[in-house]
Amino acid sequence: MPSESSPDLKFEIGHVLFIDIVGYSKLLINEQSEQIQKLKQIVRGTEEVRKAEAEGKLLRLPTGDGGALVFRNSPEAHVLCAMEISRELKKHPELRVRMGIHSGPVNEVVDLNEQTNIAGAGINIAQRVMDCGDAGHILLSKRLADDLVEYRHWRPHLHDLGECEVKRGLRLHLVNLYKDGLGNPHLPEKLKRWKQTPVAVRPGTAPRWPTLLIAVALVVAAFALVISSLIFLHRAPPTTRALASAANVIGTLAGIPEKSIAVLPFENLSSEKENAYFADGIQDEILTRLSKIADLKVISRTSTQHYKSAPENLPEIAKQLGVAHILEGTVQKSGDAVRINVQLIKAVNDSHLWADTFDRKLTDIFSVESEVAKAIADQLRAKLTGHEEQVIAAKPTDNPEAYDAYLRGLAYSLKSTNTPAALLGAQKYLKEAVRLDPKFALSWALLSWVEARGYLTQALQHTVALREEARQAAETALTLQPNLGEALVAKGYYHYSCLKDYDTAVRYFEQARQFLPNSSRIPEMLAYVARRRGQWEQSESFFNETERLDPRNVSLLSQHALSYKDLRRFPDALRKLDQVLDITPDDVDTLVVKAAIAQAEGDLPGASALLAPLHPNADDINAVETQAYQAILERRPAPIVARLKEILAEPDPALGFYNGELRFWLGWAQEVAGDHAAAQDSWRQARSELESFLKEQPENRLLISDLALVAMGLGDKGAALALSERAMAVLPLEKDALDGPAPVEILARVAAGIGEPDRAIVALQKLLSIPYEGALASNVPLTPALLRLDPMFDPLRNDPRFQKLCEEKPK
Helix, strand or coil: CCCCCCHHHCEEEEEEEEEEECCHHHCCHHHHHHHHHHHHHHHHCCHHHHHHHHCCCEEEEECCCEEEEEECCCCCHHHHHHHHHHHHHCCCCCCCEEEEEEEEEEEEEECCCCCEEEECHHHHHHHHHHHCCCCCCEEEEHHHHHHHCCCCCCHHHEEEEEEEECHHHCEEEEEEECECCECCCCCCHHHHHHHHCCHHHCCCCCCCCCHHHHHHHHHHHHHHHHHHHHHHCCCCCCCCHHHHHHHHHHHHHHCCCCCEEEECCCEECCCCHHHHHHHHHHHHHHHHHHHCCCCCEECCHHHHHHHCCCCCCHHHHHHHHCCCEEEEEEEEEECCEEEEEEEEEECCCCEEEEEEEEEEEHHHHHHHHHHHHHHHHHHCCCCCCHHHHHHHHCCCCCCHHHHHHHHHHHHHHCCCCCCHHHHHHHHHHHHHHHHHCCCCHHHHHHHHHHHHHHHHHCCCCCCHHHHHHHHHHHHHHHHHCCCCHHHHHHHHHHHHHCCCCHHHHHHHHHHHHCCCCCCCHHHHHHHHHHHHCCCHHHHHHHHHHHHHHCCCCHHHHHHHHHHHHHCCCHHHHHHHHHHHHHHCCCCHHHHHHHHHHHHHCCCHHHHHHHHCCCCCCCCCHHHHHHHHHHHHHHCCCHHHHHHHHHHHHCCCHHHCCHHHHHHHHHHHHHHHCCCHHHHHHHHHHHHHHHHHHHCCCCCCHHHHHHHHHHHHHCCCHHHHHHHHHHHHHHCCCCCCCCCCHHHHHHHHHHHHHCCCHHHHHHHHHHHCCCCCCCCCCCCCCCCHHHHHHCHHHHHHCCCHHHHHHHHCCCC
16 A cells, blocks of 8 residues: 555556446446446456456456456456457447557555555546447557557557547547457547548647646656556666656646545436436535535535536646546436446546446435545545534435425526526425425525525515515524534525625624635625625635635626726726636626726727627616617617617516616617607606515615606606615615615716706715716716716706816726
């Protein structure tokens, strides 16, 4: 057993035979089990396997749909074994097996059962060679074939196939082995497609790793080949210290902590594609257990979800996420049976550290999540406290139906958008979960979070009843499990989003840290709290902390960008928004914010270039309103009038009061177009629709602000002022530095429109001196450029005080 102080130094040449069953994932679970058992019998019955095992010179690595055999007794053993297996497989045509063979450096590791296991380039290349084949193929690496060709009995049966692009950007030279009806003489389909692809457009023709990293990787490969050649020629092997040193250089270059991991989205292999929620849930539950180990750095799911479709360059992904290890997995659910395959990969050299397959019933699913987390902790040599061991092993519920409902609700809550549909779906299933198991604390906590989120964003009805539901759910979770980190976070979030009680919220968030050491959500929430307190520098510090744990969370990056936007640090905001677009190109919300910033800077042509290609749906309020604001600023409102009429011809009930808000924009566009009568009709209808929501949502400051602007348009000065002051009372500036100034902007607009310039000027002077989230469209704060362009401030044009504000730079 290698010492813990130098685990990477036990390199030697292994002769690897990689085997798998073609089309395995499409088989029924019982068929999979039958074929795996038959394949095991065939492999174990071969003379080469029996001989190597008797000599203690064989290692086996199961992979779920096959396995790898590493021979350490003869440079021909893996090839001879492949021929034996191929001969036996002719008796079992139902077994469609392919094989890949390579000899190269391997490294011994020790698994949870204190058994010797293997990792390293030798096994990785063998797997990739195999991946190029079809059923029946026995493929060899060219490096191995060059050695075998020196043997007279192998030379006639080795058929050069040339190079092929294999997984994760690597190109390999392949050789096909077939003789006496064994093997498959046909050109593999993958290689056929590769040869038919024009060289100029072949994947992998451009380097994907940074140049220096490629150079170091080539050094490592060179060392491996030297060692391999010397062993085959029976010369004294050189020290492996150089190989380990080169590998350490890569780690040093990356500067990434060794005890760090990202859990990539698990692939759903179930025949029922609607079971995708189950695969997502298993991934998230394993990640959650790992994140509660303080000795690990665990990347949040919101960053890993972008790698859902067959990631092919793990070193690059690891670099983007800032981790040393990657966990991949597949989930197959059929009835109450589940099969989960997982593999832990050391990303810097793409080597497998550990893999396992779990066949369980739904009633025993938690043991899998626990075992995987423990195995990873062991492989990464993470220290676990007694409490962490208990948390990892804990069962959140004994009711499988409740857990299934929870996973469905979790899947909705994890959607990147906070649309009414997503939050309503989450709320529905989480309520079902706690109905089925009233003691399901984790589900109560998530339910509270979803409802508080819907209350804050107003994606759900902004009612007292919803706020009370969020409170009760959080308190129930805490009563059931006082030390549940998620329950503490939920209670803190309730105080933050529903009560604006920031001191209490911070107290709960800080208390939760000890139970959720890798939670990116806690520093994220602390960033939001600091921002609303007007502590902008502290908020930025929390954002930076969060991004280290969640570097590719587009929502988080967008919020950081919005902070810069609110501070009027527009270049910083645009830089952060470009990071978002690197992850999600052509994201409409991001392009809309960039356009709004262009508007704020007075660059209407730039804003138009960003907005013109967009065709947002009616429920994309920000995009539609930003396009409307652009038309109004340009004073060319005819196209947007037609678009708004089209949207409002069949209003979507799910949009709630936002239909009335869109009618306000329609009236404003009609007024700018000179159609005063039409504007009045639109505003009267808007007032009627908005007032119908006010009784149930008396503290909805957005709704109140909309009514104030509509009253101004209708010339109802008293109502317009009263509603403006009511909005300021609901959300005082002193209580919320982020959103609190927005009602002041509404007051400034109303005062300008009803002929109270003194009041408007005082409000504008205040607004231009502070950062805040604007009141209209994409919430850009007022700037001198917007004052110059916005028709709502036309009544102030001749006031010298206003003219001065239009020329000043905001502070």
